[in-house]
Amino acid sequence: METSIQKIKKPDLATLEANPLDSAGLYPNPEKLNPKEQIDLETLGKMVGHSIVSVKQFDRKLIVELSKFAALLEASDIASCHPLDGKLIITAFFEPSTRTRTSFESAVLRLDGKIISIADGQTTGMAKGESLADIGEMFNAYGDAVVMRHTETDSVQQLMETLRLPLINAGNGSGEHPTQALADWYAILKWNPKLAGKMHPEDKIHLGILGTPGSMRAVKSFLLMSLIFEDNLKEISIVSEMADPLGEELAKELSERDININITNDINDVLADLDVIYMNSIAFLGDSYKSLDSRFKLHKDSKLKKKAVVLHPLARLDELSPSLDETNHNLYFTQAHGAVFIRQALLISVLNRFDHLPENFLQNK
């Protein structure tokens, strides 16, 4: 073959440990997250048979154990154990999303589970007026778990009136997106495992969040999950062009806590002090978008702290410049790459398939 055609080479995870950024552009070796500790099966076991609809179902212990489990899955090849063999997951994307749908489908198929795929709500009975309660009854007959994304916030509650299978909420209107928050914090814990425990005051981090938590579900879930680590946060800065980015419920939640919250409409006000910056495509408004200016953008020459890292759930427009992709600030590729594994950890736990893992897998031997 013509040698001018690019030869594909898969990254060798074994060489990751030495290099902060490996050849695939991924951040630290996931195994650093879990040196030689056992994973607490009792903690993970609490998820068996449960639906995952809100970040409020999680505590720090559970997030950390799930992340350790995800790290083990990321660094191992457990496909030969067929962990989800015989399990049928319905990906019901009434609100379409190729990225999230294919992430879940990859997570399931890699573990030998099976998928029934609904990629668009337009062609369903729902479009004709069928109730979500009836759709829940239908799903009961077809599969073992449901992953749903829907344009309506109360879709989760409606489906769960009749659904007798675990539901993984992949985004409900302006509600939540809990597995995205898990993917976000899995990446943060890889970057700085000390956040899992008790940190010295001088190590605590200043977290910046670009977006409108009150109405953007991924941002809301991320903020809520960050509060679970609040004792390790020095401050949270919200960067939004909206007058009231939090909304009533979140404002109340935050006022009941000790954490310093600071709201600004210009990222450059706080950028020099941020350790973790959560970026977002705030320009998307349904099917159209508006153009935002430099107060809401990051690029290579932005005044980032030397060791600051950037997250972004992706897809991105121009708020996060590709000029940052090759820098050490790029945690968003690690974040995207790890999302499949945190979802695998979640599904294996919810569907109680710990017994399908290799012997001593969770003991990390």
Added chain:
Amino acid sequence: METSIQKIKKPDLATLEANPLDSAGLYPNPEKLNPKEQIDLETLGKMVGHSIVSVKQFDRKLIVELSKFAALLEASDIASCHPLDGKLIITAFFEPSTRTRTSFESAVLRLDGKIISIADGQTTGMAKGESLADIGEMFNAYGDAVVMRHTETDSVQQLMETLRLPLINAGNGSGEHPTQALADWYAILKWNPKLAGKMHPEDKIHLGILGTPGSMRAVKSFLLMSLIFEDNLKEISIVSEMADPLGEELAKELSERDININITNDINDVLADLDVIYMNSIAFLGDSYKSLDSRFKLHKDSKLKKKAVVLHPLARLDELSPSLDETNHNLYFTQAHGAVFIRQALLISVLNRFDHLPENFLQNK
């Protein structure tokens, strides 16, 4: 985890026998349909290699044996035998339908078969003018069977000009929907197994059908299949807002038989005498719907006979009130739940995979 999150528990089929309505809201134990009898393999074997396009291909013996086979599949876990291993089924939904497509996909995947999914005809060559005959030739190269739904009534005939694989008709224009009728009668036979044989005159049932059999394919197939049991039917009442709900072909078919047919435009005229009521979303007219009044609706306070049962192929709008869901009249959840199993029975038979069942499975030991 928060205990306020609903914990999912799968119903234990073993406890069904004692309770008319189990915790999952399903009607009687499917095993009641098949106490200890063998299933007649010779009868089922007639379907090997055949397409299933019309109810007219069935007789009572075949419907009963298929239902017994479906009941066995519903009450057993035969996944470990991989009955459809190596078989690739193409679900060609040129007219979209999430419910029916996912029902077939679940049926196949649960038996370890594989699926190639066409969820919408809009994006196919067909939309550009390609003939169904050419699409049939294409399918010959890709799979082992085809399940098709199409807006045109003559689509089945056109595809079968060239298709050399078994075709399962999942709805062809205003033609038929044979597997839906099978799912309907599978539920009815579970409710009253005596309908399979010769009944005493006083046990014969009055069947009510809401809908327009002449133009609604599921209704037509259900009516045609009901005629196969006509000697156990006291009367059939058709409830329709149309002047001529049967159309020429069906009217002729019915006039050649002995059965009492009665047509009305108000369900309340006959409700007090109906034993089985087949409801339907007659309000759907393509992509729009009209609102119908109480002459075409059922709810908890409707004057139903004490032991009357209701069927509905679903999706439903407001013609069948959720207030009936928790009552003993609800046979429609059993109907929906059983549809996957009757489709599995059909596919195993058509694809001649009896030898992939556990030893003595059909002898029901």
Added chain:
Amino acid sequence: METSIQKIKKPDLATLEANPLDSAGLYPNPEKLNPKEQIDLETLGKMVGHSIVSVKQFDRKLIVELSKFAALLEASDIASCHPLDGKLIITAFFEPSTRTRTSFESAVLRLDGKIISIADGQTTGMAKGESLADIGEMFNAYGDAVVMRHTETDSVQQLMETLRLPLINAGNGSGEHPTQALADWYAILKWNPKLAGKMHPEDKIHLGILGTPGSMRAVKSFLLMSLIFEDNLKEISIVSEMADPLGEELAKELSERDININITNDINDVLADLDVIYMNSIAFLGDSYKSLDSRFKLHKDSKLKKKAVVLHPLARLDELSPSLDETNHNLYFTQAHGAVFIRQALLISVLNRFDHLPENFLQNK
């Protein structure tokens, strides 16, 4: 069952050898292509880890070895070896195509690989402005190979900026469609295996191509692949209604070669001398089509050479009459039928799964 229902019978490949056209309408036994020779593993091995984006990556040796490998796959049942077990292929059809997508999905599923299916670009982040480079980064996390079709010609180059998996180009704007050309030549080599080697002058063939190679990617790829066999071609006639069917790049390519090229706007000018006629739906112009006259159509009474054969990548409108389907001129069904196997040969090679074939498979014992 009613005997009037068509009983499906699968063609028995073993009987093909005696009959030029078998009962399934397929041309010669694929095994004729590969009497008892070994397949050259070293040649096939050059494809390991490579993307397949252009016909220019191929030479005659590779096309012939791939065709021999495809013929072996077509005549054998190697499913039990699970050649693509553990491999996850993403079919990314941002420009929808049911025919090509289902062909690839069948190819993968038959070999026990897995599929993540994107059937339409309308519902993806791409529709909202996400870059293909970011989509490439996403795919890296989800699968082992990508098959992509896209409306933009530079989509392949953009995706490969970040994609670290092999990409199979299933059509990029007005660029190329290399696997279609491989399917075309696989069929031609089945029809006349001598084209693989050195032919006597009197055996050389006159090739006719209907279409506009400059702007129609399948036609362009077919023409470019035909040039690889130019020493066995007497002449190439291009039949097109466009004034400049080749465009600058192809015109230059052709002028540097010895082959006789002849351009006409009426197929009847050359028909009597053509040995192989490549037909095409030139009437498609995006989502509409224009009606063409007899200068661009073939039917049973067209003045074809007695042993001339016709190719067509399908879907077809009225440029290729079904009256030719039952004649010996019909190579297009063989072409369509073989496409799955040439794609299997390609995928097994690119993904380096030769070790998953039965022992001595490639030695053809």
